[in-house]
Amino acid sequence: MSGTCNWELLLISKLEWNINAVTAYDYVDHILERAKWGSDDARLREHAHTLIHVCNTGKF
Numbered sequence: 001m002s003g004t005c006n007w008e009l010l011l012i013s014k015l016e017w018n019i020n021a022v023t024a025y026d027y028v029d030h031i032l033e034r035a036k037w038g039s040d041d042a043r044l045r046e047h048a049h050t051l052i053h054v055c056n057t058g059k060f
Helices: 002-013 024-034 044-057
Strands: none
Touching: 002 024
């Protein structure tokens, strides 16, 4: 890591900031658990993550 990044991490830890951001990826498992297809389908989970990535970046 760069020196700047190390300083930023030190500052954040000293200020005790919680920088965990909720993203669309955090919702995939919750949504799949409630879907009638079930949450055990790895291919469905992979496609959901791909769709989120495409929506965020516009790239495949």
